[in-house]
Every structure is written in structure tokens, then in C-alpha cells.
Amino acid sequence: MSYAYLFKYIIIGDTGVGKSCLLLQFTDKRFQPVHDLTIGVEFGARMITIDNKPIKLQIWDTAGQESFRSITRSYYRGAAGALLVYDITRRETFNHLASWLEDARQHANANMTIMLIGNKCDLAHRRAVSTEEGEQFAKEHGLIFMEASAKTAQNVEEAFINTAGTIYKKIQDGVFDVSNEASQSYGIKVGYGGIPGPSGGRDGSTSQGGGCCN
């Protein structure tokens, strides 16, 4: 599978907000309410197309529980995009957004694109956070915002793809220097179909000289 770019995404937010369900809806197009809770991190991937270019999204679905935070923080490194998720039916998951954001700002690279998602919008009758509040928070913190439902798939595609679009635009605008290896620290890998660059390095069999580096 060749791609022009590979973007690393992370999904963060309180436990139970539906991060894993969003990922599954995006990668497998199904809603699976009885899957296991996440411990550590799980992975998903999907190809999308932007500007006629194949782009691979590698998505890290992290565990939301507070006590795993010290571990989760190590996953931020080198993410190009983040989906910050809360549950519109649980106020506290919205209240915790600031602390998630702080983590992201501290441990991810500054140019990471963050998409705020108010999930479970199919449960409108149990809504505890209004759309306006979500919009307001996003505006204040410079995030893109969407309400979505992993159950009905509403806005799920859009959330992932719009994020990719924003990242792609940043590349076009030269925010990221993707011409060299440094791009990886932005969570972007240039693939075969993209700008020629040092991709792979798998068969770069460096002949061993021996113990120069003790």
C-alpha cells in the first residue's frame, strides 16, 4: 500500500466517551458496543484521499483512565493530529477537556492539529453539554469542532478527514518541513507517492565497523 503521506493521529479524552467506537466506526464502518475497554493503546489505520493523493492515517486510540495518563503521555510524541473527544451526555468529560488540552500542548508538537469532538450526539435526549458550549470551547482554544456519533456514524468520516485536510494544508503552506526526516517528529511520513525522500531505510545495511559507540 503506497501513500503520499502518513499521518499519525491520537485519540484522547476521558474513559468511556467513545474513542474506540469512533475509531472502529472510521476504520471498519461499524458500531460495536461490546468491545473491550482500552488498556494502554490500540491501533487502527485507514487510507483516505485528499487532493487526489493517497494518505494513510495511523490512529492511536489511547486509554482514557486518569491513572494511565503517565503512560498515555508518551504516545503524543510525533502526532500530527489529535481527536479530543468528550461525551455530550456526561458533563464531567467536557469539564476535563482543559486538562487533556494541557497534556497535549505539553507533550505533543506545537503544530499538532486538534479536532474537538462531542460524541454520542445520537443521545440528544440525554444531552448535558450544548453544542454552543462545545463551539465556544473550540473557539477559545483554536480547535476545530464537530459533534459526532460513533453509533450512527454521523460526522465520523468528516472528523477524521477534515483533520487530515487541515494537516495537508499546513504542509502545502510550508508549516511543516516535510523535505527531510524532521517531518517524522510532526507525525508525518512522506511515502513513495509523495515528495521523494528517505523512506524506509530497511535494507540500509550499514556495514558494522564495531564498537565505535560504547
Added chain:
Amino acid sequence: MHETDIHDLSDDADYAAASKQGSSSVTRSDSSKRSSSSEPEDAQIVYLKDNVSIHPTQYATERIGGRLKLIKQGSSLVMTWIPYKGQSSNPRLSEKDKNLYTIRAVPFSDIQSIRRHIPTIGWQYVIVVLSSGLAFPPLYFYSGGVREFLATIKQHVVIVRSSEDANVFLVNNFQDPLQRTLSSLELPRSLANGTPSSSFRGSPSPSDNNNQETQLDTVNTSGSGQQNNNRQRQKTQDPARDLSIQVLEKFSLVTRFARETTSQLFRDSLVDGQGQSQSQSQGQGQNERRRNNWASKDHKPLEMAPIDAPIAPKDVPVPSDPLEFDKLSLVWGKPRQHPLGVEEWSNFLDYEGRIMDPDALKKRIFYGGVEHNLRKEVWAFLLGYYSYDSTYAEREYVVSVKTSEYMTIKNQWQSISPEQAKRFTKFRERKGLIEKDVVRTDRSLSFYEGDDNPNVRLLHDILLTYSFYNFDLGYCQGMSDLLSPILFIMKDESEAFWCFVSLMERLGPNFNRDQNGMHSQLFALSKLVELLDSPLHNYFKQNDCLNYFFCFRWILIQFKREFEYDKTLRLWEVLWTHYLSEHLHLYVCIAILKRQRGKIMGEEMDFDTLLKFINELSGQIELDPILRDAEALCVCAGENGAGLIPPGTPPALPIPEASMYQQQDDEVL
């Protein structure tokens, strides 16, 4: 008690020498000498000690007795240790096995240091560390004589006591210029053999490999004489080499040949080594571990010969050609047995239902696990809900008492009214979290499948009750994963609860808020990998992977997500025996990593890639080979490994008071 016929080996100079018991002069006893000098030289035995033994395994029946000698040959001193022939408490120890450990004429110019262990209880022993960094297995002096041994050496070779550790004697310590001069006078051979020192400071350099080979040949009686001797001559020696003590005590000399033999030993010990001697040697293991704890404090092994390397000396050391290693199977622990069945189980019980030999039981389960229909009963013992010496009647009583105790605790949260809950945030939060998680725990299993499944309800009730039983710890994600198999086996709510309580006594620290329980295990893991696979360790170091977060899930929930459900049950009962180590799970981690090391390093995985790779191993790992590897690694790491695991690292339990001195009966002294 020991001298027997050795003449069938009389074509071998050392055996010939050994047969001349008590004689003070031997001719041409040093095989390496033969090649270095065409002139036969007179040799003189300057020290001879009988009843010096090697313990290849922890089993008392597999100890190999022999004779230790120091032989003066011209200007050099050589050491030999020859096992007694024929005499063995274990007829299964073949001569071949014994020959494996034979030390045939090691010149002191090849020895870096000697470490002396004088435990308050137990035999004195020494560990001879070669300049290559490898070590011979400990030599136990059943009839004392360590002091005399060292004194004799001192008469012939320059040895100095290490300034860091009074029990370490450095041989050929060239750091002091004065000594250098002295040594050059006394040990002309070592200088003649010396090569420029800078060439092999990095660990896996070709010359190191050579050293290993040479040294292996020294003990490998099947090796052919001349060729080896040539190699021995070429052996490089680095006076400036770090004098770090590198000891892989028990199985440091594992060649492919040795490995086969070792598994042979393992296989054999399946049949015997049970019963009393078993429990005694376990006690001793405990004691040795404690001993080693202090020792390792100031002398941590800096780099260890990778146990992979000696498999085939021709193989390039790891990082340069990691793919080679995928072809080599690490399997060399004991073959797995069939699970413990009902009939065999009944033999473990006396007429009132006490388990007569808990250690034998644990050993049996360690190697084979338990048949499914027996698990409910046996797990209760393994987890400590039942005590091994309880009778049927006592257990019945315990169950009834514990059931009502459980109901009392459960009632604490059941009696919280909605009004009260409104003002009890912590309760509401915990309950909410548990409710959210039990519906996301093993729901694809028929036992937990479907809406309103009563077992899901039980998971909920037990976890919430536990969060009251242990209010400080409360509820954390991962606990439902640990409880699920227990409830699945125990079926009964109260019994599952108490078994879970026991398990959490060991694993509770995994869920500490500050993650210190997890961090201490990950730290111990990194130390063990450093010990058992230094190239892999260096790789992780260079690639910023030393936090071992990629093993987080493995350890947090004891591989629950890595194996199929029934394999997890098997793995857990094996881990719970604490048979070889209470930290076997760390060796399981290493076993899995080792099987993937070629891929990891070959594909130059960075942290992200590695994490993903490890995650995707889930469901791909075969349990039995991993268990065998883990067993072997655990044995291999021995006391050094145990010493690297900080006290209190989960799932450590308090040491039962009795077991510390159990080994005394077994002592000769």
C-alpha cells in the same frame, strides 16, 4: 567416597593427572601448554581439594561432585576441576553431562577475578570469572577450604583484593603500574598473549566472540585438543579492560552442546527431584537470593554475555545480523507436561484433604497446569484462599465464614440510599466507572455474553465490593480483566471475590495511582533484559525505548489480552505457583521479546513502531514455547536475575518466615 575408575579417559592428560590422586607431581598436565611449548614440562600439584561441587540446577540430586586442583607448571598456575566418575546421587547424570562442566586446565592468565561467597548458612563457594567476562558455575566447597585455595593462589599469582568488594580477588590486575611490573615478571605468558587493548571495549566485538569460543572449548571436553589450543593461544587479553564482574553464574557456559545437555537435565529432573529434597533446594534458592541481594548492590553485572551468543559460536553477535537469531530456537526449558488431572490431584491430598507436599504440587502445576474441571478447587489454593494444610472440614468452614463476611462488605454499598449517594461523589464515580467497564469486559465470551447477563452483574458487584474492601485502592481499569477469569472459574460470587482479593494482594500495586508498582516492574524488566540480552537492551537504549511502556499491558493484566482466554488461564496458574520465581512474568516478557528480537532490531523499530508491533502480537503468541523459554531464562538469570529485581516489586509477597532456614537439613556443614 568418590574416587573411581577414570582410566577409560587416560588418553586425556587431565584425567590421567586426576587419577594420580595425592601425588605431587604430574607430567604434562596442561593441555594448553602442550601447544605453547614443545617441551614437556614438569607440573606440580600445589593444591588439591575433594568434595568441590557444581550445582548445574537447583536440584540436589543433580549436583556434581569433583576435585579441584591448582597445578604449577613452570611459571604459570593452572586450575582444574574434574568431576568424579560414576559416583552420583543421580544415575541420570550421564558422564557426558558431567564432562560438560569439567574445567580442564585453565591458566590463571585467563582468569580475571575470583569471587568468594561465605554465607553464614550453607556452603562456601567461589565463582571464577574469566577475562572474557564469562564465569564458571559456582564451585561449592563442601569440606571448606576456600581460604586455603586463595592463599595458595596468592603464593603463585598476583591477586589483589578488590577495593570495592572485599570478597572479590582480582587476578592479573594491571591497573597499578607496580603490579604491572610484578606481573610481567611472574606471568610472562599473559603479556605474550596480550594484544592492544583498545580493540574490544564494545561488547559484541568479534574478539569477544573469540574469547567466548576459547573459553567454551576449555570446558567442552568434546572439543578437539589441538585446534582449541591454538585458539587459546590467540586469545586476546586486555589489561585495561574493565574489571566489572560479569557473572552468569549457573549457565554461563551454554554452548549448543551445553544447551542440549541442559534440557536433558531438565527432562530428567522431571522424574525425580521431587519431595523433600525439592522443598529444601527451594529453601536454599530463597536464601541464596537474599545473599545475592547484597552482593549485587555494589557489583552489578555491567554487561553479560548474551545467552544467545553461545548457541553457535559462528553466529555474528546480535545487532549486526539479527535475522540469524530468528532461526535459532530458544526452546530449552523442560517440555510442558499434560495438565494435572483429578486422579493425580487426589494423590496430593491426605485422607482429611490436606495437601501433603505443596511444593511438589506447585512444581507439578508449574510444568503442566491444571485440568479445567479442577481449576475451581486448585486455584483457591494457588491464590491463597485455601491454605495448603487445611482439611476438607476446615475449608468448608472457611467458605461459610468468608461468604458471610463478603455479604457484610457488599452490604456496605448496597445500603447506600440514592439520597446518600448524591453526597458521596467518590462512590458514584466508582460505581459509574465499574458499570461502564464490566459491559466492556470479555463480552464475546459466552459466559459474559448478551444483555443483562447475570455474570456481568456479578463482575460489577464484586468489583464494587472490592472497592469498599480496599477503599484506598478502589477501582482501576484492568481490574475487570483480572477478575473475569477468576469469576469464570470460581462461578461463586464470594469465592471469586476472595480469590480476587488474594490476587490483588500481589497485583494491587499495578494499580497504584502513581503507577509506582508498574514502574518498578518495568524497571526490573529493563535490568533483566540488560542481563540476559545486552544487545537488545542497548538497542532499546539507543532507540529511546528503555521505559518499556510497550510491555505495559502485558504486566498490568498479566498477559490477559495477549493470549486466548484458555491460554491465559493456563499461564496464570503457572505464574501463581511462584515455583521458580515470583517474578516469572518478567521472564515471560523477555521470552516474548527474545523471540521477536530479530524483527525488532532488524527492522530498526522506533518506539512507535515497536509499540504497535508489540500490540499486534496479541493473539499471535504461542504459550508453551514461551513458558519454556521463560523457565530457561529464569534459571539462567539465577540469583543475578533475582538480585536485579528490587525488593517489593509486585507481585512479591512477604517471605514466609519458615522457608528461610528450611535448607539447613540439607547442609553438610
